[in-house]
Amino acid sequence: MLLRHTPTDISERKALTINPAKTCQPIGAMYAALGIHGCLPHSHGSQGCCAYHRSTLTRHYKEPISAATSSFTEGASVFGGQANMLQAINNIFSVYEPEVIAVHTTCLSETIGDDLPQIKKKAETEGKIPEGKYVISASTPSYSGSHVTGFSSMVKSMAMMAEPTGKKNGKVNIIPGWVEPADMEEFKRITGLINVKTILFPDTSGVLNGPLSGEYKMFPEGGTTVEELKSTGDSIGTLALGEWCSADAARALDTKYKVPCSILDMPFGLMATDRFIDALRTIAGVSIPEVITHERGQLVDMISDMHQYLFGKKVALVGDPDQLISMTEFLVSMDMKPIHIVTGTPGKKFEKRIREITKDMGCKVNVKAKGDMFLLHQWIRNEPVDLIIGNTYCKYIARDEDIPYVRWGFPILDRQGHQYFPTVGYKGGLRLLEKILGVLMDRQDRDAPEEKFELVM
Amino acid sequence: MLLRHTPTDISERKALTINPAKTCQPIGAMYAALGIHGCLPHSHGSQGCCAYHRSTLTRHYKEPISAATSSFTEGASVFGGQANMLQAINNIFSVYEPEVIAVHTTCLSETIGDDLPQIKKKAETEGKIPEGKYVISASTPSYSGSHVTGFSSMVKSMAMMAEPTGKKNGKVNIIPGWVEPADMEEFKRITGLINVKTILFPDTSGVLNGPLSGEYKMFPEGGTTVEELKSTGDSIGTLALGEWCSADAARALDTKYKVPCSILDMPFGLMATDRFIDALRTIAGVSIPEVITHERGQLVDMISDMHQYLFGKKVALVGDPDQLISMTEFLVSMDMKPIHIVTGTPGKKFEKRIREITKDMGCKVNVKAKGDMFLLHQWIRNEPVDLIIGNTYCKYIARDEDIPYVRWGFPILDRQGHQYFPTVGYKGGLRLLEKILGVLMDRQDRDAPEEKFELVM
């Protein structure tokens, strides 16, 4: 057993987090910033933070992740990081020539109270920010929220780049939330099909799923352009996907620039995608093209064809709130039973949403926000499941408990595909379903006695 | 052991086929015919053939497969099937109202020498074929060739529906060969991106991967229309994908209507797709859009990123000639070692192609056309492999020998996904790679001692 010290008895813990189901804000801010075209994320703290975030994102994407750091020393930590930040801005624009530097803070710089807007002003006055270049910043102390809220904060800073002209651009802002590059691509395909003009931000497609071509581009083709970000204030409205990931940015655009918004669930699975597509339909006042309805029908078809393998299967889930809410709804809609659900991100309303979604399931549901994977494992020990869905760290539980396991979420450090194949939308639903069925059926094949081994399934 | 009677010692067999790696011609003809819009395939033989083909295709697609039969009785077998066929044509047009009836023969009707063209004439003269409706036919005796050649024959009959007007239509005929509906869709996406006008036939997309919508359409939206088929004689040329599946139809259009053709390998994997795309490029005289180059680069990127898991891995392959040729080339291109390769379809040039492709691999390669899975299993017993790629029947070998296994080919009776996700083209290559890596890495995780169990892979 790899997790041999995990007891079945659950004792309350007040101070010790074991096997976290979240990480800190800055990495979320860094990931979001990579969704701006020509942007270099910058970590205002000691250099280790930046190194850790870059390493984690690199392992997840098997792609280069460029980001700079203020490389705090003991001195800077005492006297403040302004000097380092100014030096960094100067060096970055001279050496790497990005369009934008997206700075996020860390527990260090927040604890000593560095004031980024003020530092930015100083940089401007000192002419350290070249004409037409941008420095944006987000406050992301590691000691509050989680990687999810850090992502959200940087997305909000992106929204605040809006420069309304007063003239509507006829576009819809779509804030996809923390999804994979392939998902962002899929959003663009879908809105393209429905013929809704959109500004998607952030957009990491083309940035974190790049080609091997013999060329290295620190700033690949992809990403939301500064022009687009400026234009978000002229959009007819904003669809924010995910309360945790995307709502703040949408609401900020609303309050500050009167761009109305709707907060939808992330379109994972049938229902959430239905709501997303129908929102697009009514916004654009178009009818949904046959091809979308066809894809939807294919998903429903596969659910009905394979229902016998899904029905009543118990599932344990760990991940981020917005993703888990939609995934739980998807599983319930297929007559599966998500019974253990953990996110490390705080937010009581998460537990409330999950309870609503699972209320007719007719069995006890363990759900916890600000929980950890140690607790999830203990729940599983107490009531075993047929399937685990979560990030790569779940593999230790899956192996110890011998439970089928689908990798989904962040980070995925040990498999490929998430960069290239979407799990949002109806096609994404088909992929999720293929993966879920795959591991469940593999298990049936593995455990079947010879006389029950099936050719046709 | 499920295949407990399979000995390691290989003895030559002259008369007995065990665990075939092919099936008979008619099912191929039926599958091809389903790629015509509004077409009802018809099996001219005893009703069992039709029942078997419909069942197999249904299990593979989890979709309704409509096809009619001449329901030969003992009498018909003695006095000939003309009466049954005429009656069938009349009943089919009255009850099901298809655009086209695509008739294929069977060992039965061929043995007694029924002459379909002559029967068709009689039906016409008797007015049993309504105005504007069509009856086409292919000779597909079960005792020659295989399901692959049967497919090819019906595709050729489709090509022979051409009615050249003398005026070129500026289109390229693309004969995709026996691929999945999702692959046909992918061809349309690719040619659309490159902006080449095409006639794709047959085209089972939208026919065999349909939605669940509360409606049953015996003749779904998809399929190549009669109009398109008539127009193939006006096309500027034909790209036939696969010597076995598609060449005959292309050559027939060339000889009969002077439509020039090229026979390419099926675009599975990097190289074969490169050749296909470059052919489209030069034909259309366009430059390849960035998005295609990008997808290609992603495939190369993933190959290079994951090369350590692929390098030197031994593979056993079973399937159909055109698919195996491209797959073998793909595997070799990734430094893998396909060492046992079997197809049930006859054709010495298959062995020749495989030998060419594998000649620099630096190890012994077992390859056989007109072989069977019993032989493949014996080869594996004698030299084990790290991976098996083939249809669902491979699961018995994979279980007995405990070998990682990727389902690919026909039929796949026990898993989902092949209807929805293409394996052709660069994106298809990514999917194949994801699946191959998935089973290899799952095996590493399964077999790793605890101290070697990896988080990051």
Add this chain to the structure above:
Amino acid sequence: MATATKKKLVQWDPADIKAELIKKYPPKVARKRAKQIMINEALQNDTPSLTANVRTIPGIITMRGCTYAGCKGVIMGPTRDIVNITHGPIGCAFYSWLTRRNQTDAGAEGDNYMPYCFSTDMQEQDIIFGGEKKLEQAIQEAYDLFHPKSIAVFATCPVGLIGDDIHTVTRNMKEKLGDCNVYAFSCEGYKGVSQSAGHHIANNQVFRHIVGENDEEKPGKYKINLLGEYNIGGDGFEIDRIFDKCGITCISTFSGNSTYDQFASAHTADLNAVMCHRSINYVADMLETKFGIPWIKVNFIGANATAKSLRKIAEYFGDKKLIDKVEKVIAEEMPAVETVSSEILTRTEGKTAMMFVGGSRAHHYKELFDELGMKTISAGYEFGHQDDYEGRQVLPNIKLDADSRNIEELEVEADETRFKPRKSDKEMKALDKAGYKFKEYDGLAVDMDKGTLIVDDLNQYEAEKLVELMKPDIFCAGIKEKYSIQKLGVPMKQLHSYDSGGPYAGFQGAINFYQEIDRLVNSRVWSYMKAPWQKNNRLTASYNWE
């Protein structure tokens, strides 16, 4: 294009429905089909009122398979230790390779050729010059590789046409090999009108070549044969479990989970219990004529039917110990069944079912739907005969057509040495007096409600119409029908292969079936068929932003 998305269930009249079904047919077809569609009167006539076991109409998409499928696939398929070689082009062997879910338990060491597919893969030259030599060689190769106790050869369409004498070939090979029983089946696909002919051909040869080969006494009491049980999804395992529990010895099952030796010893049993009347009643007759073993119809599909059948077997042997044991077993098993059924009943009661399958299954499964409180509003067989619909009393009045006459009827007579009446006349009289019925089967019709529709050899077009018009809550047939029905939004349960489920026989099987039907008729999946924009496609440019 049809649709069955539930509107308020319209009231229907069977006559209207029947008219609708045949309306679109050409006159000739309509006339023929009219005879195979019966508005049930639930009477027991002596002359059949429904036409069955007749030719399928060319071009009309049928559910039926062929004689080869019935012979090699259904009857001989489930026997694990016989090497079954299909003589013909590759297809027939390929399609009947592991596709029927007839499970078998060979243990770790036992012979098991079922995962294998053997074919002579006939080529053009074999058709032209004849395939006998190749067949002979194939048999030899199979023998050299496996040394099986028995090899069976199955003819496909061309074999009969080109005149390969497979019976001579097999007879010679049997002699040559010495320790291997080799025989052949002339089950060309064009014979007969359905699988049914294949069952008959198969059973004839089993009776001719295997039954009676092993006279040694098998241990155990209350020896029976179970005829017409094919262990789909493990049905046979469950029935065997119950037999063991009751102390009943099953000498042989025809042919679920069976072995060559079971057939060879069948004549040593004292009672034949017939499950699938259609596929095997004639074997029961032959076993009685030749060896003196009486037969009764049983049914282990449905908990009550199972109890009834067990009691019937016990009553036959008339031994108090057995009778008590059977009651004890029933008392042990029923509570679990009732707990589940009573709970599920609340969700299934009043729902409707349609079944078009097999030659007896439709009748058997009606039992289970009855136990679920579901009404079978229309049913029929794929390859049933008139006696399967209306009872054996119509047998004398069935007119044999050419197709049926072409299927051999074995002439059997009492075996000089081995014929032995199992009961004295006195005992038989006693049983008769007690109302005990041998070789009785009343058929499907009497069990169906008045005014329900009984349709023989239902085809794709009629199935779609029936579902459109009558909107059942569940439809049962085979794999070919499954998805066209489900496209209409009606769950479809395969009763040939059970989809991926089973066992459904016996007590545990009943529980499985209740749960499976509950899953199907109460799944929320069927509510997803329409997208929001299909339910409400009001277009509005003024999206209601929160």
Add this chain to the structure above:
Amino acid sequence: MATATKKKLVQWDPADIKAELIKKYPPKVARKRAKQIMINEALQNDTPSLTANVRTIPGIITMRGCTYAGCKGVIMGPTRDIVNITHGPIGCAFYSWLTRRNQTDAGAEGDNYMPYCFSTDMQEQDIIFGGEKKLEQAIQEAYDLFHPKSIAVFATCPVGLIGDDIHTVTRNMKEKLGDCNVYAFSCEGYKGVSQSAGHHIANNQVFRHIVGENDEEKPGKYKINLLGEYNIGGDGFEIDRIFDKCGITCISTFSGNSTYDQFASAHTADLNAVMCHRSINYVADMLETKFGIPWIKVNFIGANATAKSLRKIAEYFGDKKLIDKVEKVIAEEMPAVETVSSEILTRTEGKTAMMFVGGSRAHHYKELFDELGMKTISAGYEFGHQDDYEGRQVLPNIKLDADSRNIEELEVEADETRFKPRKSDKEMKALDKAGYKFKEYDGLAVDMDKGTLIVDDLNQYEAEKLVELMKPDIFCAGIKEKYSIQKLGVPMKQLHSYDSGGPYAGFQGAINFYQEIDRLVNSRVWSYMKAPWQKNNRLTASYNWE
């Protein structure tokens, strides 16, 4: 946008390259970097000519990590039976959770907390009001759950800033718990200039709190400690295999595959063999000063280096039996190595490599590339000090800057009771006379060719430039560098984590490395980077139909 698609290899001059590397920098940066880039003269100066172990420049994308990473991740991470609690916000604990491939073999029953991640997950109120109470509580919860023999606490950036007194907390908890050794590391990320500071902080505390805790005599002969071996990819397993085979007893490894008790017993060994000079040479010094254990530099990366190191150890003990055994082992192991290398050499000879990694690894791995006939054309360390580049003789002349001075240097003196010289003066003289060198390390520079480039703290920009200009056949660094280099079409091998490979130490490891490098530099994958239409983009409407 850079490209390294191999054109004909241009000839380069090191001075030009150096100029190119710093050309684009602002003057201040250029000046600073110029001091850290040395055109190698392969001399052994007494005063260092290369600047190292200095601050990273803000905004210049560095390979370096922080002090916490060096302390918790590198040094303390590999010890399996200590519960390592990170005191701080969640991130630091999360990122150092199982990400370093330092393997451990706990057996089926042994304590193993390495798959776990423990954190106090500090929240805003902890920052405002202080985190000592929470830390205390966390230690208690960990103790109650696991009852480990030891608990270690690691400070992250805010801890030092808000002034949590973690040492007092741990001291108190140690007393309170009684049977659990609890201690803390002030390894805030902002300390020092690289991981190196973290190594030092970690080792100081290990020496202070654990070493010497267990005086009991361990069995076995030829007792050594292996310092600075972290069992990445199983290196330590291979080295242990060789030690066992030679009969050498490894009392403790710092810290690959180690346990608390190994540290506690380290002072009972008779020789310290130092692998990673950078991360641990000061521990060797302290062990000598306090307990009288001499130390030598060894290297088990490379088959020849391994043989050399084994001989050096044997020579120290001077026992004929050991010396012969070591020769016997070398004789047994080398043939396999040579078979592989000679075969692969034909494909690797003359190729070029670059290495920028660690504080000693770049030097160690040069050995392996030499054995492959590959030239190391440029190299450097991520967190090396000047003595690692130019040899320990420069130590007296290294000027300590503020950052280094902030890292505690332990004052140790001979232990009254336990100090014991391992060799008599006479023996030491004899060894010295025989040319045997203790505490000697000459550094990387002398081993590199003249005119090669040695770059300290190479950054992303310079790495890209180097590859563009010098087009090596392989580049070695860490995960952050891997894919930007590979995008240029040059295979990149991680020498921190070994990607997914290893072990590369010892004899078997050498074979693994040869094969891995062969795979990388000779893979055909790198030839696919251009599409046909990129190689030949001639447009033609006249497609050449066959």
